[in-house]
Amino acid sequence: MRRQQLHFAAVVAAIVVTAWVAHMRGGVGQSEAKGWQFEAVPIDGAVGPESFSFDPRGEGPYTGVSDGRIIKWHQTQNRWLNFSAIASSSHWDEECGGPCDEHSKKEHVCGRPLGLCFSTLSNDLYIADSYKGLVVVGPHGGTTRRLVSTIEGEPLAFTNGLDVDQRTGAVYFTSSSSKYPRRNYMSLILSRDKTGMLMKYEPQSEQVSVLLKNLSYANGVALSKDGEYILIIETTTCRVLRYWLETPKTGTLEVFADLPGFPDNIKRSPRGGFWVGIYSRREKIIQWILSYPWIGKVLLRLPLDIPKAYSYLAKLKRSNGMAIRLSEQGDILEIVNEKNGSIGRSISEVEERDGILWVGSIDAPFVGKYNIHVVEGQVKRI
Numbered sequence: 001m002r003r004q005q006l007h008f009a010a011v012v013a014a015i016v017v018t019a020w021v022a023h024m025r026g027g028v029g030q031s032e033a034k035g036w037q038f039e040a041v042p043i044d045g046a047v048g049p050e051s052f053s054f055d056p057r058g059e060g061p062y063t064g065v066s067d068g069r070i071i072k073w074h075q076t077q078n079r080w081l082n083f084s085a086i087a088s089s090s091h092w093d094e095e096c097g098g099p100c101d102e103h104s105k106k107e108h109v110c111g112r113p114l115g116l117c118f119s120t121l122s123n124d125l126y127i128a129d130s131y132k133g134l135v136v137v138g139p140h141g142g143t144t145r146r147l148v149s150t151i152e153g154e155p156l157a158f159t160n161g162l163d164v165d166q167r168t169g170a171v172y173f174t175s176s177s178s179k180y181p182r183r184n185y186m187s188l189i190l191s192r193d194k195t196g197m198l199m200k201y202e203p204q205s206e207q208v209s210v211l212l213k214n215l216s217y218a219n220g221v222a223l224s225k226d227g228e229y230i231l232i233i234e235t236t237t238c239r240v241l242r243y244w245l246e247t248p249k250t251g252t253l254e255v256f257a258d259l260p261g262f263p264d265n266i267k268r269s270p271r272g273g274f275w276v277g278i279y280s281r282r283e284k285i286i287q288w289i290l291s292y293p294w295i296g297k298v299l300l301r302l303p304l305d306i307p308k309a310y311s312y313l314a315k316l317k318r319s320n321g322m323a324i325r326l327s328e329q330g331d332i333l334e335i336v337n338e339k340n341g342s343i344g345r346s347i348s349e350v351e352e353r354d355g356i357l358w359v360g361s362i363d364a365p366f367v368g369k370y371n372i373h374v375v376e377g378q379v380k381r382i
């Protein structure tokens with residue numbers, strides 16, 4: 001690398017860090033948004049409820065957290081129950097748990113469950129665990145079973161999103177990268193890695209197939225209501241892709257929507273369309289870095305304190321989340337945001353059910369629960 005480039009990159013790094021700090025300062029205390037009937041449902045002993053699923057009886061939601069547990073919301077007891085854990089119970093007792101800020105150091109052992117979805121055919125809960133691959137647990141919880149942990153002879157480095165075709169039981173899931181684990185998601189973004197994949201697992205034959213390769217940080221997935229297509233989030237490019245599974249367009253991949261921030265998961269809304277959780281806005285500085293691939297590469301090689309940079313980014317995300325509902329044509333129908341720390345954290349997913357938005361986040365110690373007020377099909381502030 002030329003010295004001049006290195007010098008320039010150091011300046012860029014300094015600007016980025018300054019921008020993060022300035023943003024953090026600016027982001028605190030802005031409280032113009034009022035009014036959502038919001039409840040933070042705390043989680044004991046862990047953080048980061050990333051994704052939700054209700055079981056076929058309508059109980060839950062269930063969510064996966066930072067110590068590798070899957071917990072279930074008990075509606076009448078008004079509390080979380082332990083449902084399952086990625087690590088076996090003896091392993092869990094010895095190594096998992098403990099202080100939340102140490103969970104990420106142990107997640108390759110304890111697991112880090114991300115995408116979740118029940119199959120209404122088998123009543124099983126399928127889990128995309130970022131370290132263990134595709135995992136399943138029966139309707140009564142307890143011990144999990146690994147279904148897919150390698151693909152074409154390579155271990156799955158970062159399994160992430162998941163949806164189930166309820167007509168056939170087929171499980172569609174993504175791997176964000178074949179190089180970078182979840183812990184290094186910033187490197188995944190900065191390097192513009194394109195080793196993400198979409199895969200399909202068929203429970204009857206236990207066969208797994210790769211449907212798409214070369215995706216840029218493939219993340220959440222959602223099937224359309226009729227199963228004709230699947231939407232795939234590409235985090236680095238801030239896009240939603242549509243891949244046709246049926247109809248004469250089968251096998252076609254197209255851009256479904258461009259988003260104003262880095263998207264995480266996507267879920268169907270019972271009012272039509274799809275909710276997309278946005279982890280952070282697309283800041284100009286980051287956009288600029290991403291438009292010059294070599295800057296990202298240089299940043300990765302600099303002796304920066306990467307964990308510190310991550311934590312700046314985490315703080316930036318905290319004041320920056322939002323959720324967007326897209327129509328079935330990919331148009332923005334509504335945007336939900338609040339600068340005031342509650343929904344304003346990084347948002348990983350929004351699951352809408354019976355007039356409630358369950359809002360997940362990769363770092364919050366609670367689940368956001370919003371009672372929504374729908375007027376003419378749109379969420380209104382109350």
Ligand SMILES: *[C@@H]1O[C@H](CO)[C@@H](O)[C@H](O)[C@H]1NC(C)=O
Binds near residue numbers: 031036342
């Ligand atoms: C906004 O933040 C302030 C201070 O943190 C808090 O007291 C208030 O309840 C928050 N408002 C909403 C709507 O969350």
Ligand SMILES: *[C@@H]1O[C@H](CO)[C@@H](O)[C@H](O)[C@H]1NC(C)=O
Binds near residue numbers: 045080081097
């Ligand atoms: C769930 O498991 C954790 C860790 O073992 C424990 O601290 C907690 O009390 C359990 N919660 C319930 C409701 O059993």
Ligand SMILES: *[C@@H]1O[C@H](CO)[C@@H](O)[C@H](O)[C@H]1NC(C)=O
Binds near residue numbers: 213214
């Ligand atoms: C994926 O990327 C690899 C390496 O860059 C390339 O050789 C391959 O042709 C690409 N595959 C598709 C389907 O674009």
